[in-house]
Amino acid sequence: MTLRAELTVPDDVIIPGEALTAHLRVWNESRIVDAYQLRLVGPPAWWPDAEPDLGQLPVYPGNHEKINIPVSLPRDSELAPGPLTFAVRVASVEDPAAVAVPEADIQVGEFHDAEIEADRARVGGALWSSNLVVVENTGNATATVRLRVAPEAKDAPLKVSLRRSRLVLKPGEQARVALMTRVRTPMFTGTAANWPIVIHLEQEHAENASASFTHRQRPLMPKHVLKALIMAVTAVVAFAVLWISPVGGKKPKVAAESAKGPSQMEAVQEAEKKEADAKKQEEEKAEQKAEQEKKDQQNAGALKKEQLNKSLVVSSRPGGKLEDSYVVPAGYRLSFKAVQLTGSGTGTLFVSVSGSQLSSQPVTNPKEVTIPETVSPEEKEKVTLWLDCQPPQAGGQSPSPSASAGSSAPPSTPTTCDATAVIVGELIPLKGPNSVAVKPPS
CATH class of the missing domain: 2.60.120 (Jelly Rolls)
Known part of the structure; x- marks a missing residue:
């Protein structure tokens, strides 16, 4: 039994993400009514939305039948531009030895696309910070992209620079670019400020894209350090006052020198009281510092949000x-x-x-x-x-391959x-x- 089949596709260039319709003709050159089992062969049969089994096509003797096969090209960087060969296996139901495998070429076109993302959504520092920019070519052709970066606010006290601003990426290739943020006007003390930074991706043959992250500018002198410094200065001043007091070497006045002033004994007692109070304050500060250090150690090992x-x-x-x-x-x-x-x-x-x-x-x-x-x-x-x-x-089902008049429809x-x-x-x-x-x- 002879079997003849022909597969044709449009000559147009098809961009991945678009669809086309292939045409299959099958001739029955035998003397009996025969049906032919159709199955898609090649890359289109492996794509996610494809249906490899096209069903059966009955053909009367001496006639031929034609069916339309919809093919949707996935928008994938692995689908390279150029001719893509696929086929349909046509097998006779009456004579399993009668098989034909007609082939056709789809002209796959180029598409350009790229994605950009900051490695960390938030960084921080009093003088500088660093981050990484991740760029991926999601198209199926080599792409040349340019990167620009700047703070979102024009008055932001930051200078942002990229290690590389121009990239050439192959299809599916990913690149990581280092980014440095320097603080032009540091804060000595106060509340930390958040500055959004925007990274722009410019492409020659596709729409531009962007990503952003936040730099948290911290003060040079945090609140807890400033409090510790004030306590230390207070302790030094108190020690100096005690050092130059009458008990520290200055000659106390005799009670007979001034009838209105305190006696020598009262002055000595008052100086001893001040010294004892200062010593007590130093001990309390030492206890507070030890307790704070203990809390800091406990917090260091605790789970964080x-x-x-x-x-x-x-x-x-x-x-x-x-x-x-x-x-x-x-x-x-x-x-x-x-x-x-x-x-x-x-x-x-x-x-x-x-x-x-x-x-x-x-x-x-x-x-x-x-x-x-x-x-x-x-x-x-x-x-x-x-x-x-x-x-x-x-009525809401997706269309399936349809046969011409006189042929049976394939399964849904x-x-x-x-x-x-x-x-x-x-x-x-x-x-x-x-x-x-x-x-x-x-």
Whole structure:
């Protein structure tokens, strides 16, 4: 039995992220009615949104049938520009030995894109600070980018410089650039100030991007150092006063010299009292200093607050999972700021904390979940996102490859849906100086 098939695609250049329609023709040159099993072969069959199995195509003897095959190119830096060969395997149902594999080339075009991010969102220092800028070429062609950095406020007393301002990155390549911030006008004392700094990414063939971080300018003389200095100066002055007092060597006056002044005995007693008071003050200061040092040692080993930005991802696609959880680490409790939801497909999202369901909403229109202040899971308790993916309604299904008149339609596309929950909050120690009590329910 002879089998002939032909695969054609448009000659246009296709940019990754766009779609095209391939055309497959199959001739039945036998004398019997036959059906042909169609399967996509090559890179398009491995892409996430592809359906490799195209179903069966019946063809009458001496005739041919044509089907359209939609192909969506993923916007991925690994998809290199140039011709991309793929094929369709056509196998006879009546005669398994009759197989044809027609091929075609997709002309893949270039696309340019890049991402920029600061390594640390906040740095600090009285005179200077350093940070790293992470730049990644997410396009599929070599990109030349330029970096500019400056404080957001024009009156900021800072000078910011980059180690490199021009980068040439291959597709998928990532670069880290050092950044130095110097303080032009230091503060001797006072309250620390926050200065936002913006990094601009300029591209030749794509839209510009930006990222930011904050430099916290600290005073040269912190409050606790200033207090210690004042106490030390006070102690020196008190010692000098005692040194030049009558007890320190100055000749006391005789009671007979002035009828109005104190007697010699009273002057000596008063000087001894001052000396005893000064000694007592020195002992109290020494005890306070020892107690403060003890507190500082305890605070150094205590758990500290940490910012949390965690993503939970669920998907009904092959290899995905319908439930994802985050477990609060030992020694902490989680204080929520926001739970942001995104999703696609048809189904229902559920958010639960410590086994109690807090939210239920459709995948098609997710929105931010408001967590009550009294809900604060502690160590080893879970925040769970799970997905109930449901079949789409009639008329809402994604189109599947369609056959021309007289041919049977291939099976519909399986149901898929995805969802992501971004948990933004703060991990607070359960014990120690950095712990904070949970607000009671109102």
